[in-house]
Amino acid sequence: MGVRTESLLFLFFRRMRVPLVVLISAYAIATVGFTLMPGVDDQGNPWRMSLFEAFYVVSYTGSTIGFGEVPYDFTPAQRMWTMVSIYLTVIAWLFSIGSIISLMQDPVFGNALRRARQSRGVRAMNRPFYLVCGYGDTGRILVRALSARGHPVVVVEKQREKIETLEVEDLGAAVTSFGMDAQTPDNLVEAGLRNRWCVGVIAVTGSDKINLKIAISAKLLNHSVVVHARADSTSATANMRSFDTDYVVNPVEEYIRRMELAITRPDVFRLYNWISSGPGARLVPPREVPAGNWIVCGFSQVGRAVAELLEQQGMTVTVIDPNPEGPGRPAGTVAGRGTQAKTLTEAGVESAVGIVAATSDDADNLSILITARDLNPELFLATLENGYSTHALFRAAEPDFVGQPSQVIAGYMLCRVSSSLVEPFLSEILERDNGFARDLLAKLLRHQSDSSPEFTAGRISARRAPAIARAIEAGVEVPISTLLRDPGQRDRKLPLEAVLLRRDDGDILCPGDDTALELGDRILLAGCTGTGRGVRAALENDRILEYLLTGEERRSGWVWGQRHPDSAADA
């Protein structure tokens, strides 16, 4: 279990035992000594201090205040003892204070103190929050985006230096960071896994094994939590899916999926890529992936999958790999890394239509792109961007298709985190043809051109949408368009589109605006950042809903609301 404040107090006292005993002994010796020293009073009679007076003198000399010699001037014997007691008590104090300071500076104690404070913070959490395990490139993107949406985030990362900057960073919501190993279930519990406000666990550490452990712990210890996990290998992906991890992202799988979409249905690709590439994702300009001869540099996991995909799509593929005899390399593989013009020419770059730079080294990938473009400016350039540190260089190189694992993973998770309806929406989209995606894209582009759409989901129920529920119960038809009108001016439309309507009898993709809402419907809206909140007024307020429906403004609620005696009187 976590470190409790109480045990910290015990730790403190246990470490302070010796200094305190020394301090008490020094005071006792000094006090008794004063009562034994012969003195004289102001009349010259022999006089000795009582314990009370002695303790008084020791108290002010020990704390180096020093009022002088009270109540009577000291005799030489008393002065001698004063010196002894000063050195005794001052040294005892220095020793105690030194011990306290060294205890405070002790990293073990400091960590325990910080951890106790953070655990307290997590326990006191009273808003839905996300637990992000692993603070690499992916974790950073996720934490920034989630906190920008106003969700508190708890970060668990083993390497303390990675999260040090988190404490000083200016983020939109409270971010608590724990420097501990996410593999241990107890640590996850301490980070708030069982807290009732914990809505999602996101496992994005660099290791499949650890992600797997986190996913299992999360699923077992908190049934209601939604688990997102990254899995690099196919076996880990299958393993995680086998125990119902809600969302498993395999960056290679995702890269191949997008590439396939780009080849077969470019507009579906543009829509999908726009939605699931994280905040600030731009819509890629339409560019058809040409058919013909392709060059794949690097026969890594990604390179192999890309080569397979391209061949499936009927293209001819030439592979460039430093190890042409290695397992699985197709016949005719050119030896080399592809960074040199000679190798590329050998692979037939002049007659090729596209190149995929999929080596595990980003500098090599960049070099391949630039060299290949020099040799054949018409090439379609696709690349894999392994790390995030060279992102600016990749942007400057302007390839036609980039796969950045951390961004792909973060984007995949971020769009699905906002509602459980996003996943069915996206899978429906992936089933549809190019024309459908083009139309939806055009609809969404009416409202926004730069940033990707934000999702808002809502349920039409007496609790979540009381005004609409009352209206429907009273027999009024409420079309979806009502929700999309501006509550301030009903003939203006909010920059939102209804993209999915979920009913008991199935999902409706892009329901028409005149579709009547029914009780129990769940609806997914996509649109500009922040506008989703505007819909709430129509859901909750009778007067606003009536205005949106009829255009008439009344001073009171629904006339049909039989449950409202005051409004009935008004009618």
Added chain:
Amino acid sequence: MNMGKVVFGFFVLLALTLNFGFFLGDIDNPDHHNVYELFAALVVGLIATVLKFGERSHMGAVLLASSLVVDLQLIAAAIVWAVAVHMTDHGLTPMVMASIVSLSGGALLANLLSVVLLTLETAGLSR
């Protein structure tokens, strides 16, 4: 043999014996009760308290609690003594003395409990 245990047992026992020594005698007779003995009992009691700090066992907690009771009672006795002797003109009247000694009697009980608990723990260990 554990030196730490010896020191601990020594202070707990010494606190009891000093306290008993001060308590012994007519309750209202100042001649029977030496103020130095009260002082020594208080100091040893404080040290015993500090030694009990940080014991997380249940027994350790009860020992610490009884020790805190001892300190509280003896400090109260010392304050009564200081007030009577230095802040009033009456000095150590039998009534004041009786209240000092009865306060130390309460401390004696708590000290006794400490020793009994310690003995029980030791007996439990050897079984």
